[in-house]
Amino acid sequence: MQADAPSVYELLQALLPAPAPVKRQSLLAERHFQRGPWGSGLRSFSQVIFINHPLSGAVLLLAFLLQSPWMALLAGIGVVAANSASRLLNLGRNLRDQGIHGFNGALVGCAAAVLSDSSSVSYAGLIAVLVALGGSLTTVMVELWRRRFHHRGDPPALTLPFCLITWGLLTLVSPRIPDSIEAVKAAASPGSVQALAVGLPHSFGQVFLCSGLASGWLVLLAVAVASPIAAALGACGALIGMITAMAIGADPAAIAQGLWGYNGLLVAIALGGIFHAPGRRTLAIALMGAGLASLLQALQGRWMGNLPPLTLSFIVTTWMMQRLAGRALPALIPVALHAVVSPEEHRKRFLVASELLGRFRRNLQQRVDGIAPNAGGEQPQIELNSQMQDLFDQLDRNHDGNLSLDELRDALLSGGTSKQSHQRRTSSLNDQLTATMASMDLNGDGRIDCSEFSQLIQRLQRLRQGEERLLLYLMPVDSNGNDRLDQDELDLLLQSIGQTPLTSKEQALVFANQQQSLSWHDFVDRLLLS
Known part of the structure; x- marks a missing residue:
């Protein structure tokens, strides 16, 4: 549309007063949190669970500290390395500020703290260096993926860089069996209800490989303070994932530890509120995906050997369900990736x-x-x-109680313009205002009351x-x-x-x-x- 022929909507907006500024009284409002390295770092933690809020990131950092200071340190190293690589490569600042370039690095640090042997100082130093290198590489992988798959309908990278880098890191160092898995093997099998009840908070914690119950509750809190809908979706997805695992004969102790719930949790949040607006259809897709994630995790365990499953089944399930939804339910409109905010906003x-x-x-x-x-x-x-x-x-x-075409046109042309511009605007207005008058004239008398x-x-x-x-x-x-x-x-x-x-x-x-x-x-x- 030409610049000298604005739309009717644009023209008529001149009749309205300027919109009042939006008042945000919530303590969680973005204006209370400054952007910068700290903000992007905390958002990098929270973006792992599809949350874009520094307060959630701060709660997650506390969860890491409760799990172990070593995990908090390595997670921080991973984030700093990932965001530093983004800055050095002059990549999109907005993606860095939103935590998109840093969240895979955070997961690499969490995984290294749990799955690698840091019993000696020399080993700990080597792991820290590898985490920094791995965190930097995740940023490169995210950017390469984004540039290759940038069309509508293309799959997002999700946590694939984290999985690939972590598996590569574990081939360089001697992986150890984490305490949580050892505890699962030694523990007496709980009942089904108990396994589900204990497994729910543990599933939130296991997203970051946190085995502690307190850390799990803090991860759940980090989600809930920013998005209650995401927390509810995650809880439902974790339960479906654990119930599916029970149905295929998984160890109840492993279920109670959250090892069968975290992938379903991530799938449910992604499909039910992030990549689609929350609703009945998206909830059904999300819960189906949560069950499928457990089935894929079981298959994955058969051919991955000693490598941990991490979040691969979440990634594959999300891709599959997105493609299936696009073909089977074309009227289910996805959220544009650059416009992803929160389930509530969607x-x-x-x-x-x-x-x-x-x-x-x-x-x-x-x-x-x-x-x-x-x-x-x-x-x-x-x-x-x-x-x-x-x-x-x-x-x-x-003052005859009616609004004529001339009066409406004069009001819209009242701003000071040159004679030539006035003539052009008058010509472009005639057809537009005729249509506007016809729309307003409900009784067809040619005038507007x-x-x-x-x-x-x-x-x-x-x-x-x-x-x-x-x-x-x-x-x-x-x-x-x-x-x-x-x-x-x-x-x-x-x-x-x-x-x-x-x-x-x-x-x-x-x-x-x-x-x-x-x-x-x-x-x-x-x-x-x-």
Whole structure:
């Protein structure tokens, strides 16, 4: 769209006051935590469990200290090395600040603390050097993967660099059997209920190879303080993973230690709230994936020899379920990787899209049926009535109680412009404002009263509040990446919120003048004026 022909939505926003600043009173608000090396380091810890918050990272660091100061030290070395490599290679600062370049390095440090022999000073020094080297290599691997698999639908690297580097590290040093596994072999087998109850917090801890119960509870707390939905999904995934392990005859003591729950935990969070918005369908996919992760872990144990399984079954399961969901449920729209935030935010985007697109569809159906959209429908909120009346009175210059096309156009052209620019804007406004007036004119008398004007302003306010979330929600629908929405893509978008595809008459209204696709500006105008 040309710069001198702004959309109707952009034009009408000039009638609204500037949005009030968002007040964030929560102690967990991002503004309370400064960015920088400390922030990126703590986020590197929390990104292991799909959490982007430094407070969660601080809680995780405490969990490492409780497990062993050696683990906390090596995890820190891994993160510092990974983020330093990112800085030296001049890689994306935003990825480093968000902890994306550092979380695999953190896991390498945790694994080295548990799986390697550090009984002597010389061995401890060697392990620290190897962790630093391994942490740096994980950043290189993450960046190479990101550059190779950068198209929509490509699999994310997840914790694959951690697995590969850790297995390579263990071939250089003599791996030892960690205390947690020794304890499992010596422990008496608990009952099923006891194994599940104890295994739940242990599963959270085992994501970082922490075998202590206190560390496990702290990992669970680190997830819950930033995302209660992620904590609930993780708990459900861990339980499904452990129940599946019981069904295939796994050792109850190992289940109680969390060794069969952590992969299902990660799968459930990834599929149920990170790569898709939380909902019934995504929950079903997440729980199926959690069970599959345990089955793959059992198969993995048969051909991996003495190497620990780590998170390989989580990685493979997540890739498989993402591909399966994309083919079997095309209307299940994934979250764009660059727009991943938290399950709560992804759910809000879905709800905003459902509200705006649902209203759009109802208005379309009313127009097809010959009914004026919103006729007899909702009235402006009481607290907004006076504001809208004041705005209407300002625009109604002849004070006849109606708003004419000339009055609306004069209001939008009131800013100081040159004569030539004024003529261009007047020409571009005529068609746009004619469509706007037709949308507002519910009774068809050619003029707009205050009630009709108020309904448009309410739609405008709702759209301004939800525009960013709606855009982030629908971006993955644009499968060909042309920044336009065609008929098939719009049908897919509607199906994702439970709506049926557009009828031929509805398509004729949306894609007028034989348009094959809509730009984002055009689509927003349709949402506003339909």
